[in-house]
Amino acid sequence: MELNSKIPDGSLDQKWTKYKGNVRLVNPANKRSIDVIVVGTGLAGASAAASLAEMGYSVKALCFQDSPRRAHSIAAQGGINAAKNYMNDGDSTYRLFYDTIKGGDYRSREANVHRLAEVSANIIDQCVAQGVPFARDYGGLLDNRSFGGTQVSRTFYAKGQTGQQLLLGAYSALSRQIGKGTVEMLNRHEMLDVVIVDGKARGIIARNLVTGELERHSAHAVVLCTGGYGNVFFLSTNAMGSNVTAAWRAHKRGAAFGNPCFTQIHPTCIPVSGDHQSKLTLMSESLRNDGRIWVPKHKEDVEAIRAKRLKPQDIPEDRRDYYLERRYPAFGNLVPRDIASRAAKERCDEGFGVNATGEAVYLDFSSAIIRYGKAQANVKGIHNATDQQIIELGTKVVEQKYGNLFQMYEQIVAENPYTTPMMIYPAVHYTMGGLWVDYELMTSVPGLYACGEANFSDHGANRLGASALMQGLADGYFVLPYTIGNYLADEIRTGKISTQSPEFEEAEKNVRKQIDSLLNNNGTEPVDHYHRRLGKVMWNECGMARTEKGLKWAIAEIQQIRKEFYANARVPNQSLYMNTELAKALRVADFIDLGELMCWDALNRNESCGGHFREEYQTEDGEALRDDENFKYVSAWEWSGDPSAPKLNKEELIYENIKVQQRSYK
Amino acid sequence: MAKGLFGSSLMKKFWMSITGLFLISFLLVHCALNALIFANDGGMLFNQGAHFMGTNIIIRTMEIVLFGGLIAHVVDGLMLFFQNRSARPVKYAYEKPSASSKWYSRSMALLGTLILLFLILHLYHFWLRTRITGLTVQPTHVFFEGHKLEDLYGEMKFVFSHLWVVIVYVLGCFSLFWHLLHGFRSAFQSLGLNYTKYKNGIAFCGDLFSVVIPTVFAAMPVSMYMGWVH
Amino acid sequence: MEKGMNLKLKVWRQKSTADKGGIVDYNVNNVSPDMSFLEMIDVLNEDLVKKGDDPVAFDHDCREGICGMCSMFINGEAHGPNRGVTTCQLHMRSFKDGDTVYVEPWRSEGFPVIKDLMVNRGAFDRIQQAGGFVSVNTSGRTMDANAIPIPKEDADKAFDAATCIGCGACVATCPNGSAMLFVGAKVSQFALLPQGQVERKDRVLNMVKQMDEEGFGNCSNIGACEVQCPKNISLEVIARMNREYLTANVKPEN
Ligand SMILES: Cc1cc2nc3c(=O)[nH]c(=O)nc-3n(C[C@H](O)[C@H](O)[C@H](O)COP(=O)(O)OP(=O)(O)OC[C@H]3O[C@@H](n4cnc5c(N)ncnc54)[C@H](O)[C@@H]3O)c2cc1C
């Protein structure tokens, strides 16, 4: 497979400007006769569909939820980055670019990341113009906070509901176009295949989840904005429906899959409480602005806590180990996610975990409460405030900032986080890997694009907090609408594409065959059973720490799960009408294949970088040890027809503007 | 605008609250005037007031408007009631409305109907007799400073000498109390005047009004029956 | 670990929109108090699948109270007995061993049942499409985000209105089946922000028109929606919408 990243010439900060200046355009009259399918209506999809329709293309958009407003982006809590430098703390496009490359442990493309940093400021302007209610200070101007892996405050937020507010903004733009008739919206539709005609993506096969019928939709270009695949781990912070199916089917049709093993394990999630658990809940990274992470210094305290003889509040300061502050004094609790997660695992593996399963650490707000309380007392002119008063005042401030997160925690755990430190543990959260795309966001299949979390693009081996929302909206609002024109300029004479071609026929038949075989399987175990098993294998062997031996075992195990799944999965077959188990089964089938590829990828990458930590490759003090000589490339895997024999292609990463060095947050 | 003036759900609410507030203002006047019976002067002051109200051209015109307002309130209310019923064609098998709202807020149509039934009786007792058939009390007129006045006070005493009438009137006042308890605030909410700043004030006035007016009304038949006024 | 609870469920089953449907009894045993309500239904469904029965269809996605997808009417209350939470955030510790629990779909003319507990809330989308937006194209050439300062109080209020998750509990709860809380929240968000001013009048007129066409009932200020809204959207948004609507009707053009 030929991989051409199509990075424009010129100096880094001129590439995008030059590209835009020279890109081919489609005139307005022609746009109307060009169809584009956008699969997914998260931040990437909704913004892309709305923008393309505004430009004049005729757009069809799909989502599997009952409304575009419910895409998984809605759940993002903490915030969105932008190099606005409103805080005057030295931020700039270059710094955002640099932080992102470094945060990603030097495994992303310079040109893409720089473009992302360039358009970041526009995103905020656009969203404010749409009426997104970002948090503001008393002067009426936009407020910022800081996130992990940076030393500036560039994160815009709307309480703990930033994703919701941004998505509702994009959804309103999309709704406006749907109302105008320029976007045809297909809710409760799941894409199950891409149709390739003469080497170009020409449409999709989708299943109407209500009626159960298969539908053919043709277009001149197909854009996949279908989100991440963290649910391959069964338990993750992703929404229940998040899946890899669209991306995986595209992969099977020739789209290369980039860096599949790069998974982000988020350090601050609510620990698992039991076998019944269906998903994990994130506690936003923004909490690390004010929360301090610790475990007891001494085993006897750990024991006492587990036996409920001691409460965390009872442990005196000098018997606590604030291990992030100890190990990383420069960034403290705000180290990047991969590092924070690994450090938590290290403590818990050493036996310092503070809950019954030994898999939890504390996130403590008591110092923040006191600090804020003192400041408030001063502001209010209370000079000899009692401790009680200070705590009350401080609690109010913390409630203002994180109220909804604290409430969420209390709902789930039934403990008051204002008085008892939160218990947290790392959980799967985001997938940096995804469909390989070039500078124009086109996959290795002409006419097939991927945006948002679905592509592999900008985050390298580790994503910085608040950068996924930025990337999703950058792709959808400001990048794809330009780059897609370059391809569609050749399509103005193509005319309407027929859905009656043999290619559509074959694709539909394929999907039908798979559905029929699942329905008539007469197995015994529900689909979730296999998904859970797969998740456990992935978490143990392809999670926070990976080894050659473990990965090889995992590959064999997954092959076994696949066999059993096809032999023994039970899908109720009374009717196709709203058959929720069938939808699940189709997704799990793809997760199994993807899981195996992730293990192959992790096995191939004999180095540690970002979220990919191979135990064999670490420094003396346990940090990730990269091997730039041999692995400074993107793994772009090609489908060979056999999930157990993927083919590796490499895209070398070239750094012209940044000196590649050992990442240090000390 | 024309269609929007009547057709939409919000406009129906608007008219409901406008007519409601109008009826509330009527209640205030009606109540104040009738409270003159408590002057304990053998109904002299009250009969003069009633005479004025019965002969003043402006008041007589307003009476027509009042009937119009009442009918509009009733018709609008019934329309809302039936539309709202069809907004939930399949009912819940298990309902627990008390968890989230007050019974009287949910029962405005019922309370309104009770009030209407009472009103028919009330109109028959007084309005019909003063305006059309003539009073039943004998003699029908009294003289005051040379003027011949209808003895409405006497009529009241006569009507309220029957226990069942007193009971029906008191029940009517109860219905009115519940109806107002919701209706007063509701009117301000529907007009969009329920600003946070005024919310508590409006609620307080509403509660006060709902208690005082029906109490004063109820006191009339009761006092007369018990012979407290003379 | 505590011993699990045993519950008796009475679940609404309906094969399709046209089907008449009815309540079916199920027993679910050994329920952990740490489970969410949806996880309890998962357990029921796994059982049903193993037996070869059709599992109960219900909407859900994020399972953390933000997507607005989950929608169960539990023991006579939208999203169950707790306040300020969605069904997915309701935990089984709110129930007792031996409880009987009714589970029904949202009931409204505007929300036809698709299957079992799943309803079609497309009406909300259509209301949004009628005017729930600011007409600004993507350009990257809008003015700087800080060009218009917005008083914090207004920004906060707009945000509070904007937290509506479009779940439809307000409609499900309202004895009149009215959608005013949902529509009021959207109208309020834009009415409070400078960006929303240009289309302020048309927006409220169009959204209300669409709302009426969808078959929702008329608000009579009962206030149940406010109590059961998982996001604590206040009745104030309805007052504001009434105000917006009346002024828009008095002065249709600017
Ligand atoms: C709990 C949580 C908190 C987060 N917080 C932050 C944060 O604070 N800041 C930040 O920057 N990032 C955050 N992230 C990450 C960020 O939210 C996501 O990466 C981002 O929203 C992904 O957007 P998307 O548009 O690519 O995909 P999604 O929002 O996942 O949308 C996917 C869309 O594709 C559709 N779809 C998928 N498959 C199919 C199919 N086969 N057929 C049809 N439609 C399909 C879905 O219906 C959906 O509309 C968070 C993530 C999680 C899980």
Ligand code: SF4
């Ligand atoms: S107003 Fe509340 S109850 Fe109604 S849809 Fe919005 S969040 Fe749900």
Ligand code: FES
């Ligand atoms: S499942 Fe998303 S709000 Fe309940």
